[in-house]
Structures are given as C-alpha cells and as structure tokens.
Amino acid sequence: MSRGGSSAGFDRSITIFSPEGRLYQVEYAFKAINQSGLTSIGVRGKDSACVITQRKIPDKLVDEETVSHIYRVTKHAGCVMTGMIADSDMQVSRARYEAADYKYHYGYEMPPDMISKRLADIGQSYTQIAHMRPLGCCLIMIGWDEEKGAQLYRVDPAGFFCGFRACSAGTKQTESNNYLEKKIKKNSMMNESEVIQTAIAALSSVLAADFKPSEVEIALVSDRDPVFRKLTETEIDEQLNILSERD
Amino acid sequence: YYITNNLSAMSERYSFSLTTFSPSGKLVQIEYAIAAVAAGAPSIGIKSKTGVVLAAEKKTKSILYDDTTITKMEMITKHCGMTYSGMGPDFRLLVRKARKIAQQYYLQFDEEIPVSQLVQRLANVMQEYTHSGGVRPFGVSLLVAGLTRTHHISYSAILRGRISLGKLLQWERTM
Numbered sequence: 001m002s003r004g005g006s007s008a009g010f011d012r013s014i015t016i017f018s019p020e021g022r023l024y025q026v027e028y029a030f031k032a033i034n035q036s037g038l039t040s041i042g043v044r045g046k047d048s049a050c051v052i053t054q055r056k057i058p059d060k061l062v063d064e065e066t067v068s069h070i071y072r073v074t075k076h077a078g079c080v081m082t083g084m085i086a087d088s089d090m091q092v093s094r095a096r097y098e099a100a101d102y103k104y105h106y107g108y109e110m111p112p113d114m115i116s117k118r119l120a121d122i123g124q125s126y127t128q129i130a131h132m133r134p135l136g137c138c139l140i141m142i143g144w145d146e147e148k149g150a151q152l153y154r155v156d157p158a159g160f161f162c163g164f165r166a167c168s169a170g171t172k173q174t175e176s177n178n179y180l181e182k183k184i185k186k187n188s189m190m191n192e193s194e195v196i197q198t199a200i201a202a203l204s205s206v207l208a209a210d211f212k213p214s215e216v217e218i219a220l221v222s223d224r225d226p227v228f229r230k231l232t233e234t235e236i237d238e239q240l241n242i243l244s245e246r247d
Numbered sequence: 248y249y250i251t252n253n254l255s256a257m258s259e260r261y262s263f264s265l266t267t268f269s270p271s272g273k274l275v276q277i278e279y280a281i282a283a284v285a286a287g288a289p290s291i292g293i294k295s296k297t298g299v300v301l302a303a304e305k306k307t308k309s310i311l312y313d314d315t316t317i318t319k320m321e322m323i324t325k326h327c328g329m330t331y332s333g334m335g336p337d338f339r340l341l342v343r344k345a346r347k348i349a350q351q352y353y354l355q356f357d358e359e360i361p362v363s364q365l366v367q368r369l370a371n372v373m374q375e376y377t378h379s380g381g382v383r384p385f386g387v388s389l390l391v392a393g394l395t396r397t398h399h400i401s402y403s404a405i406l407r408g409r410i411s412l413g414k415l416l417q418w419e420r421t422m
Contacts, residue, residue: 016265016383019275021282023383044313113316121343124336130265130381153316159336163316181309188310 014130025134026127029157032136033083039170039206040069040082042140043180043199044152045190048222049142051080051152052199054207055217070219070230074099077112077143077151078219078228082169084136091135095119112143116153116161124159134158138169142219144226166198172206179205192222196239197246210244213237266377266384276384277377283386284333290319292330292390299392303330324349327362327393334386341385345369362393370405 011018015025040053057064069085071092072078079095081088098118102110110118119139126134134157141153154169155161165184168176179202190198196218204210213236221228231239266276290303303319321342322328329345331338348368352360369389377384389405 010265014265017276017279017283017386019279019282021279021284021286021386117339120336121339124340127336128340128376128383128385130383152313159339163313164311165313166311177309177311180311184310 015127015134016130023127023158026158029134029136033138033157033169034171035136036083036085037171038069038082039168039172039176039203040080040138040140041166041168041176041180041199041202042080042142042152042154042164043166043190043195043202044142044150044164045192045195047150048190048192048195048220048224049144049150049152050196050199050218050220051140051142052203052216052218053080053082054203055215064214068217068230070217071095072228073115073141074103074109074143074228076109076145076221076226076228077115077141078221079139079141080217080219082138082140087135088137088139091119091137091139094122095139111145111148112141112151112153113145113148113163115143116141116155120155120159120161122159123155123157127157127159140167140169142221143228144221144223149223150221166202168202175206176202192220192224193239193242196220197243200239200243204243211240213240264378264380265382274377280384280386281388284388287331287333287387288319290330290332290390292392294392301328301330301390301392303332323365323391323393324353324359326359326395327365327391329389329391331387331389333388337385337387338389341369341372341387341389344372345391348372359395361395362391365393366391366405373405 010016012024015023018024038054038056040051042049042051051070053069055067057067069082069088070078070080073092073095079092081092095115099110099115102114123135126132136157139155143151145151152164152167153161154164154167165188166180168180183198203216213233216236218231218236219228220231266274269275288304288306290301292299292301301320305314305317305319307314307317320328320330323345345365349360349365352364373385376382391405
C-alpha cells in the first residue's frame with residue numbers, strides 16, 4: 001500500500017502523529033466522553049474517598065435498577081465510568097479480569113493505583129498500535145489501600161493516569177474542576193462527611209440543580225469502612241438533606 | 248477475548264509500516280514525534296567527574312493533582328535510571344521495557360547491565376516502532392544515567408532515535 005510518505009490524511013483516522021505532534025484520534029476520544037452528557041466527580045479527603053455521578057434513566061421502559069455507572073472492581077476498589085457505555089463496560093471487564101489475575105498470581109488484592117496503572121498502560125497501547133482505537137470513556141477509581149489509605153485515581157483515553165485530591169470527568173468537567181480547586185484550596189484534609197458533601201455540592205453547583213436521591217449515585221471507601229460500597233437511596237437522601245440544611 | 252503483548256502478532260493486521268519516506272527522503276512521522284517531544288516539559292542531564300544529575304520539570308496544572316503520584320524520574324535498576332520529555336504514557340511503556348531488558352541481561356550474564364548496553368537495546372526498541380507495521384513512533388526522548396560495575400559514570404540520551412553519549416547534554420523544550 002503506497003501512500004507517498006506523508007501522513008496523507010490518515011492522522012485523523014488512526015493514531016499516528018499529526019504535523020504538530022498531536023494524536024487526533026486521542027483528542028477525538030476525549031470529545032466522545034462528552035457524548036453521554038453526564039458528569040462524574042471524585043473527591044478524596046484525609047481518610048476517605050467518594051465518587052458521585054448523575055443517574056439518568058434513558059427511557060421509561062428501562063428497568064432503572066439495572067442502570068448504573070458505578071462498578072465494583074475488587075473488594076476495596078471500584079470505579080465510576082463516564083462516556084461511551086459500551087467502551088466503559090469493556091474497560092470495567094478488563095479491570096476486573098486484571099485484578100482477579102493479579103490476586104491469583106500474587107496472592108493479595110490488586111491495589112487501586114496498580115489497577116489504574118494497568119488500565120492506563122492498556123489505554124496507551126490503543127494510542128500507539130493501529131489495530132484498536134482509544135476508548136471513549138474516562139475511569140475514576142476509588143479504593144482503599146492497606147499501605148496508603150483512601151486513594152483516588154483517574155484514567156483517560158490518552159493512557160495518562162494520576163492520583164488526585166479531587167477530579168471530574170464528562171460534560172461539565174471544567175466547571176467542576178474549578179469548583180473543586182477552590183474547595184481543596186480551603187481544606188485538603190476533609191473528613192468523611194465533608195468529602196461526600198463536597199462531591200454532592202460540586203455536582204449540584206455545576207449542573208445548577210437540586211437532586212432527588214434517585215438522580216445520583218454515590219460510592220464510598222474510608223478507613224472506617226474500607227469496603228467499596230454504593231450508598232443506598234436512604235443514605236443519599238440523608239446526605240442531600242444535610243447539604244440543603246447547611247445552605 | 249484476550250490481548251496478546253506480542254508486537255508482531257498485533258501488527259499482522261496492519262502489515263504495512265505507518266512510518267514511510269516522503270518524496271524528499273524524510274521520515275515525517277518521526278519528525279512529528281519530535282514535535283510532540285518539544286511540546287513537553289523540559290528535562291536536563293549533567294555529568295561531572297564524580298556523578299550525574301538528571302532533572303525534570305514536574306509542573307501540575309492545578310492543585311487537584313496529587314503530585315506524589317506523578318513520577319517523571321524512574322529507576323531501571325539500582326544503578327541506573329531515566330527521565331524524559333514528551334508523552335507520559337509512552338514513557339511508562341519504555342520504563343517497563345527497560346526494566347525487563349535489564350533483568351533479562353542479569354539473568355543471562357549474572358551482572359548488572361552496563362548503561363551503554365541498556366541504551367543500545369532500548370534505542371533498538373524505539374527504532375522497531377518506527378519500522379514495524381501498525382505502530383507509531385514513541386513521542387518521547389530519554390535521558391538515561393547510571394553507574395557501571397567499574398564505577399564509570401555513564402550518561403546517554405536517546406534523542407530523535409539516535410544515541411548520544413555526553414559529558415553535558417542539555418535539552419530544552421525548543422529542541
């Protein structure tokens with residue numbers, strides 16, 4: 001197949017470099033995350049971390065109990081996925097497989113930072129090897145690590161991953177990050193309830209809406225209860241009430 | 248499904264190289280990869296009679312990032328390490344490959360890999376990605392520093408796919 005040697009317009013359809021040194025497919029993958037129209041936020045405090053995401057039921061006929069973007073990966077770690085749902089399912093399946101394989105080989109649970117790193121490395125291979133496109137989804141993982149306590153990590157389609165004090169993904173990512181920066185500047189050592197309150201307040205603020213308990217999902221890990229778990233609707237209701245009373 | 252880690256198995260589906268010559272004889276994908284490096288944060292290495300120092304800028308865009316989790320300086324073995332400018336995810340891959348190369352050498356020869364050998368093999372890996380089917384070049388340039396068995400200080404840079412040994416090699420964003 002002869003193409004005359006220049007990038008000949010392929011730089012937009014597979015992950016090769018453009019003349020400025022950019023990878024267009026990776027940049028387009030970031031845009032694909034916003035297609036879902038949802039936003040997710042993660043916050044980490046002194047000894048706990050939580051993630052929150054919107055919960056929109058796409059159709060009245062859908063069984064709402066089956067709609068969720070929060071997934072458990074190991075006993076102490078789980079994630080919220082933002083973006084294309086099919087790609088999200090694939091990444092979560094892979095995360096679960098990698099974590100189980102790690103446990104089988106090494107005899108202890110895969111720490112959240114290692115899970116994130118492994119998924120990020122797999123994501124990087126999609127940006128370098130032409131046979132598979134980057135995934136159009138962003139993973140925000142929280143977990144409890146024996147050595148390091150509560151952890152918050154974010155993995156994006158470029159294969160970049162990093163630990164965060166707070167982060168967000170999705171349509172309102174920029175606004176949300178601005179809000180979170182102000183909060184973290186004031187207090188980066190939040191306790192468990194402050195962490196949850198900050199996450200809810202951030203999402204509420206950028207979406208300019210008050211939520212009903214069925215419209216958000218929240219998941220939490222903490223020193224007090226290191227098992228990754230989703231809050232029940234009753235618990236979410238409690239938290240929303242606390243927030244509205246505070247205001 | 249399963250994913251193989253074998254480069255040739257994956258590139259079978261793309262049996263042609265994505266890095267090809269332009270009419271003027273240039274490999275433009277490599278030039279563009281260097282542009283990606285130039286867009287990255289600067290890193291510097293300096294070697295003296297008694298040691299080598301590597302430095303890299305680690306500027307995070309906001310306080311939300313936990314910068315204790317960002318590693319721009321990575322250890323390959325106890326006696327050598329490396330840093331980079333360019334694309335972080337590509338660097339992580341090269342760190343993994345470098346560590347494996349070092350351990351394979353140790354397994355075979357029962358001695359620590361000389362830095363020159365490590366750099367040679369790593370540069371070879373980077374070259375393969377400019378040659379093989381279905382892959383793009385790495386968007387990183389590396390600075391590798393270490394101490395060999397005879398306590399000779401060694402310092403190499405893999406820039407533009409070529410190895411340069413240096414007493415002092417400074418490398419900035421504009422390069």
